[in-house]
Structure formats: C-alpha cells, structure tokens
Amino acid sequence: xxxxxxxAPLGPYRRVGTLTACxxxxxxxxxxxxxxxxxxxxxxxGIVPLPEPVMTTLVRRGLHGxxxxxxxxxxxxxxxxxxxxxxxxPFNPDDPFxxxxxxSGIDVPMHFFGAGLALLLVPLQASxxxxxxxxxxxxTGGWLYAGGVLIGGLGGFSLAFDAHGGWASGAGFLxxxxxxxxxxxNGIRLAVAGDFVRHxxxxxxxxALTFAAVTLRVILFVGTGPLALPFDAVYIFSAWTSWxxxxxxxxxxxxxxQWRGQ
Numbered sequence: 001x002x003x004x005x006x007x008a009p010l011g012p013y014r015r016v017g018t019l020t021a022c023x024x025x026x027x028x029x030x031x032x033x034x035x036x037x038x039x040x041x042x043x044x045x046g047i048v049p050l051p052e053p054v055m056t057t058l059v060r061r062g063l064h065g066x067x068x069x070x071x072x073x074x075x076x077x078x079x080x081x082x083x084x085x086x087x088x089x090p091f092n093p094d095d096p097f098x099x100x101x102x103x104s105g106i107d108v109p110m111h112f113f114g115a116g117l118a119l120l121l122v123p124l125q126a127s128x129x130x131x132x133x134x135x136x137x138x139x140t141g142g143w144l145y146a147g148g149v150l151i152g153g154l155g156g157f158s159l160a161f162d163a164h165g166g167w168a169s170g171a172g173f174l175x176x177x178x179x180x181x182x183x184x185x186n187g188i189r190l191a192v193a194g195d196f197v198r199h200x201x202x203x204x205x206x207x208a209l210t211f212a213a214v215t216l217r218v219i220l221f222v223g224t225g226p227l228a229l230p231f232d233a234v235y236i237f238s239a240w241t242s243w244x245x246x247x248x249x250x251x252x253x254x255x256x257x258q259w260r261g262q
Contacts, residue, residue, distance in 0.1 A: 113152070118145055160177060179243070
C-alpha cells in the first residue's frame with residue numbers, strides 16, 4: 001500500500017517531523033484557501049488534539065500505573081511493619097494486643113513473618129510484565145509466596161481463636177485464614193496442572209486476601225480517626241470487611257471486561 005493511501009483521510013493535514021506522533025496542525029492554520037499548515041506559517045495556527053482512542057489509552061495506562069503504584073507502596077509498607085515488629089518485639093502491658101501476643105507462643109511470629117513475606121511478594125506476583133517476560137522469576141516468587149501464605153495462614157488460624165473482640169471478630173479472621181490457605185492451594189494446583197487461565201483467576205483472589213492486611217489497617221485508621229467510632233466496633237467490622245470487600249472488588253475486576261463487551 002502506498003503511503004499516500006493511508007494519509008489520504010487526513011486531507012490537507014501534513015506530517016511535520018515527529019510532532020504528528022502526538023498532534024497535528026489544523027487545516028485553518030494557513031491563509032484562506034491554502035492547504036499549507038507548516039509551523040510558523042501563521043502565528044494563529046491551531047492544534048487538533050489527539051484522537052479519542054489514543055487519549056483513552058493514555059488515560060487508562062496512567063490510571064493503571066497509579067493504581068499499581070499505590071498497591072505496591074501500601075503492600076511494602078505493611079510488610080515492612082510486620083518485619084519491624086518481629087525484629088523489635090515491642091511490649092506494652094497496657095495494650096491488650098501486646099498482652100495477648102506475649103503469651104501466644106509461636107503463632108504471632110508465624111503470622112507476621114508469613115503474611116509479611118506474602119505481602120512483600122504481592123507486587124511481584126501481580127505484575128503481568130514480569131509474568132510474561134520473566135516467567136522463571138514469577139514461578140520462584142510464586143512458590144515463596146505460597147510458603148508465606150502457608151506459614152501466615154496457619155498462624156492466623158490459631159490466633160483467630162483468641163482474637164480481640166471475641167468470636168464476633170475471631171470468626172471473620174478464622175474464615176479469612178481458611179479461605180487464604182484454600183484459595184492459594186487451589187491456585188498452585190491449577191498451575192501445576194497447566195491450567196494457567198484459571199490459575200491466574202484463583203491467584204488474583206489469593207492476592208486480594210493477602211491485601212486484606214492493608215485494607216484492615218485503612219478501615220481501622222478511618223473508623224477510629226476521622227469517624228471517631230469505638231475501636232471494638234470498627235475492629236469487628238474490619239475483621240469481616242477487610243477481606244470480603246477485597247474479594248468482591250477482585251471478582252468485579254475479573255468480570256468487568258466480559259460485562260463491558262456485552
């Protein structure tokens with residue numbers, strides 16, 4: 001196909017250097033009745049904005065990058081908190097959480113270490129770029145992530161029986177631990193079986209459950225801070241909402257392309 005054939009729809013517009021990668025000059029740039037749209041020909045030249053599909057793509061990629069950045073930063077911050085807690089092991093007898101942690105045995109170190117490791121690897125495993133271009137790194141990270149979930153999930157399962165707020169919150173954390181272990185185990189099973197489409201869906205839900213550590217802290221901050229609600233009520237609410245909200249949003253994101261195409 002000749003170059004002129006695909007330039008024909010532009011009519012009198014002209015390509016100037018590399019500027020047309022992002023914009024083109026309006027036909028009204030030149031004198032009346034002239035097709036000359038060279039830059040500098042008329043100081044009142046106009047610029048036609050990018051075609052809408054290109055702008056839509058740029059906006060979509062920008063929003064995706066922003067979401068991934070926030071997702072990564074928040075995961076790494078909570079993971080850093082978990083490892084810092086393990087290293088310093090602070091104790092305050094007036095803090096009911098610290099008092100329970102002091103007599104919990106190995107459950108707290110297991111949960112903090114396992115959940116911290118899983119959170120640390122969440123951005124790596126969620127990256128489609130790494131999955132496509134560095135599959136060996138993705139697989140290695142996946143096995144380490146699964147190990148973190150196993151350790152953290154078992155520790156969380158044990159801690160749920162003596163959770164702050166009693167069974168109102170403990171039941172939520174217990175169900176979270178069971179789902180976290182089961183969903184991740186099934187995702188790994190599908191990967192070993194070679195069913196990578198379903199593997200990605202199940203592991204997306206596993207990452208959503210892992211990210212509950214971040215959501216829980218956001219709910220606690222907003223509920224006890226700006227909203228000034230009683231801590232126990234917010235804590236019980238977060239024990240259920242931190243993971244169920246993440247699961248619902250994850251499923252919505254997975255189904256959205258199909259719904260949008262209908």
